[in-house]
Amino acid sequence: MADDDKNPAREIITDYAQAHFRYFRTADGTVYAQRNGHPVARPIRSQGTTGSHRQELMVGLFRDGIGVFNGTAMKEALDLIEALALTEDVQPVHIRVAPGYDGATWLDLGRSDGQSVRIHPTGWDIRTPDPQEVCWRRTQLTGELPLPVKDTDDKGIDLLMRLCNFATAETECLALAWLIGCLGPTVPVPAPFLTGPQGAGKSTGGRMLVRIIEGMTGDLRRAPKDEENLITAVAAGWVTALDNLSHMTPELSDAMCCIVTGAENVKRALFTDGDVFRIGYRRPLLLTGIDVGVIRPDLAERLLPLRLERPRVRRTEAELWSDFAEVLPVILGSLLGLTVQVRAAQADIPTDLRMADFAHLCAQLDAATGLGALAAYRASLDDLNDDVIEGDLLAQTVLKHAAGADPGTEQRMTSAEWLHCLTGLYTGEDFRPLPKGWPTTGKVLSDRLKRLQPTLAARGVLIDWGRTKTSRYIEIARPAASPPSPEQEAAF
Template identity: 85%
Template sequence: MSEDEKNPARKVIADYASAHFRYFRTADGTVYAQRNGHPVARPIRSQGTTGSHRQELMVGLYRDGVGVFNGSAIKEALDLIEALALVEDVQPVHIRVAPGFDGATWLDLGRADGKSVRIHPTGWDILVPDPREVCWRRTQLTGELPLPAKDTDGKGIDLLLRLTNFTDSQTECLAIAWLIGCLGPGVPVPAPFLTGPQGAGKSTAGRMLVRIIEGMSGDLRRAPKDEENLVAAVAAGWVTALDNLSHMTPDLSDAMCCIVTGVESVKRALFTDGDVHRSSYRRPLLLTGIDVGVIRPDLAERLLPLRLERPRVRRTEAELWAEYEEVLPVALGSLLDLTVKVRAAEAQTPTDLRMADFAHLCAQLDAATGFGVLPVYRASLDDLNDDVIEGDLLAQTVLKHAESIEKGGAQRMTSTEWLHCLSRLYAGDELRPLPKGWPTTGKVLSDRLKRLQPTLAARQVLIDTGRTREGRYLEMARPAPAAPAVPHEQLQVA
């Protein structure tokens, strides 16, 4: 009797798996399998799905002549492997973009051979990453990218932008900065909001931007109806693109803020009573639409408006996408070339903007190219502040009242007193009724003003809270004009 016949089937499978695969766990306890020398890792619990480790193991056993085993033997072997892997080192898995060693980052091309792009301030190259450095996780949303072209001399970006209908070169520079930000796993990037008249090609331009990162299979989606489905879609890909938004609920707005800057989701694990499943995510987000109504202040700070115009000459979809697919390798190569230059550039980080990492990236892009992206980004935030104010009657009333406060002065009242003051100002002599959504208590007013603080501060109106012996108060102030700088020569003379 042979040794294989003496050994239980589960041991034969486990020995084969240990010899041909590396098993490890992530911080949340999920066990992954990685074929020796290959960077793609698969969760061993994804049984029965296309490309699962269970199928990978069955095919390997059959092709190497070990045998064909029933499902119970494979399940027992995988249960043993999962238990043993819980004492192995912890290593993260990544979708599409990952940090590497020595300050490098990696871009997964989605290829079966595992070839990826290593991006470093000294240059970029196409390599198969060491499995100990990068572990790729792939899903049905992971499309394949073409091999980027070398020595493009920057032509690819011009070829790409020629296919879009952005209103001006400043908007195009913001789109380029966003694409560079998408290649950095540690850089939270604002969500581009592609707007324009009907027929301006917003959806087409959105697909073009997404497919530079996600491949030709990348596409736009309708916004999910609930946060749970949105989180599931975000967790399965890198860039999440939502098309044709016409309304944005407060819950969806809050969820988008979390997606852009990062959040952890915790829910009950399936088939358990006391265990939980954790998932942390921070992803690039892209939106398209003509008008989404009122934009909340916290989301406005995380948006990047990109405006488009109607094209003078129309082209067929087949002709447009055939040209796009042809220029995609050159466009990706040019984007990688520019990314290398930007990461090698030195620039100061602006300290007055919410998305400081993206603002620093814009400053680096300006230092490398002279595009002047950072001033354009600041101007876009001012435009969004105007949109927030135009859609918020309370903000308009606060700014109207602030005009009665001298510059350098302040006014302090309780939140209830402020509510009566602002309500009387809005109603006016005509005693018009207060609008729907107007604060009904001092506490509600205080919370609304806290949310509006960044928007009002951009208009030189500062809101602060505090407490005295009499109780809590709200203070509205207008800062004094900054004193003009004294020239250095005059200081020396004095």
């Protein structure tokens, strides 16, 4: 009997694979292969252009002189390996940023040798992570970062601010807080919205912020036409940057809210009748544009406006990006050093803001540097509330109604009665026509008020819902001003 008959090709491939690779599964059942001692993992079923496990297995067999095998033998071997891996322990894979042991955080530099940055409570260093601790997943969107420079004395922060055209010091500290937040794997961060006049360098500034985290290949992209394509792009990278937004549809607004705070999408798995696969995502998001029109209240709470101004001196693209690439190792090193300082700083957690994790990060940044990031964040949210109110005639009408009521009073009516009251207040004595989108039923009015509730509360108008024995009601109240606290009095 021939040797090949005694030891089939699929067994040769399987033995080689198990000797040179580690196989494991994620919580969604996807099986990954990880070369021994290397932190990068690839799904064994991937046929992607970034290099599949099938390709690296074929190359390894050929270079080690074992042979070249046909597709049937390779498929049978991978089928067996996948079945065996489904009995192994579950381990997550990460893109760009990952939690580590003992409170550490890892940053993938996208290098072929697997070297990464470990940010720990006392500093940061460059090393290759233990595959049992961190498994990196890479896609075409995973760019390579340069090795960061140690002991920069924060020079990189100053270099970054000189290259960007931020309008105020408050904008600069908010941009820093966002960059630090991007290095955290579990902290949701609001989406910076770079605004400013035409020619202010919004796209260029956005690219700079993205490339600090994603490398020089990181770039901005147009907003996809549908949510499915947007989710696919988001799940394949870490920072998602959308350029030159001029209109925000309700669907796109809702999708952005999910991206910032996290969500999961479930779809039918290809070539199956009833199986599904899950895409979980929570990613840093960045937007640029001059004006996106009306901003919905739920998205406004998740935005971070960063205003830019037109530069006094223009530079060529080649010169600008050459200088940026040269100083990027220093910028990244300074950002890592500042991140260590901020995480070590002690600060109270603000409890009145929706993005409490980011507000806490701003408070820690203030404790470490004294920049005033938390006050700047509060002011930015206040400006966004003004934008929401200016773009919503119903919100303006509710505020007008509340302004006519005595402080400390509350008024209860059914949704239909409120609709009649607010419609009459808007149309006035001259019966001006109702605008497009004005509520047409009490139910529509109630839903709109639920969206506007946080925005109106920030302007001192409280809305609540309740029920009597016979009907439901909506209560609109304007609380009386509370006396200043001893701390506020001391401030004066």
